[in-house]
Amino acid sequence: MPSPAKGLTQPERLEISGRKLLEAAVALIGEKGWEATSAAEIGRRAGYSRAMVHARYGNKDAILQTLFATEYEKKLSPDPDPDSTGLAQALAHLDRISLLYAEDREVLRAIFVLTFEAAKATSQAHPYIQMWLRRAAHTVESGLRTGIDDGSVRADIDIEHTVNDFGATVLGIGYQWVMQAFPYDMADELVHVRARFIREYGSAAD
Incomplete structure (x- = not known):
């Protein structure tokens, strides 16, 4: 053959x-x-x-660098769509997770496992995950500020608290899904969380 x-x-x-x-x-x-x-x-x-x-x-480390460039950066960290509202830009990272869950769960699982493994300061992935989390937080914050300006986000929100809410919620969902300690419908949870974010932080007029 x-x-x-x-x-x-x-x-x-x-x-x-x-x-x-x-x-x-x-x-x-x-x-x-x-x-x-x-x-x-x-x-x-x-x-x-x-x-x-x-x-x-x-070497093995070069694969890790490539994974962050191809999976974290390209698939989970989209550039803001200038034609979208600030609220939509803040939700973009969550939307990418929902899309990846639907299209490639093996990659999404690896991303979350690597993220949690990097909690150890000695992990080779630690600096990469720190950088990625900072970028994700910055993207959410930037979207929220844009949303306040364009009217899609409530003007009275606490931006720091809201950014933390986004990050903690997404990581919590990922942890529950990876652990599977009990039946957990991640797709349904992502829809529920997105609706909550819009309800709590979006403006009534949006």
């Missing part, structure tokens, strides 16, 4: 191997976390040799 890579260009082979390694890393993070996952395991899960991670990325 001919190799599936036969006839592919070198850039195409690199793209395929890189994608397979990232997919393998995502699956393993969801199962056992980042620190317990070795580069050799990632290579084998992807269908390559145990040395493939080092050959393709140089």
Whole structure:
């Protein structure tokens, strides 16, 4: 049987191997976390040799950097839509989580597992998660301030409290879903929380 890579260009082979390694890393993070996952395991899960991670990325840490660039930044941290209301911009991160839950739960699970694992100051993911959480908070705050100006957000809200409410609620939902200590309908909870945010922080006229 001919190799599936036969006839592919070198850039195409690199793209395929890189994608397979990232997919393998995502699956393993969801199962056992980042620190317990070795580069050799990632290579084998992807269908390559145990040395493939080092050959393709140089080291395991480079995969982590790529995951943050492709999964956290691109999928969960959208640039604000200038044509949307400030309230919609503040809700954009929550909306991306809902979309990812519907389209790729394995990736979303890995993101949450990695986020909670990074609570340890010694975790390799710690600085990345700190940076991502700060950016997410800044995006929500910016959206709220824009919303106050455009009338989509109540003018009397406490912005700091509201930003904290957004962050704590989203992380709490993620934790309950990952743990599954009891039946938990994440899709329904995300809809409920979005409605609450609009009810509590949106203006009556919006």
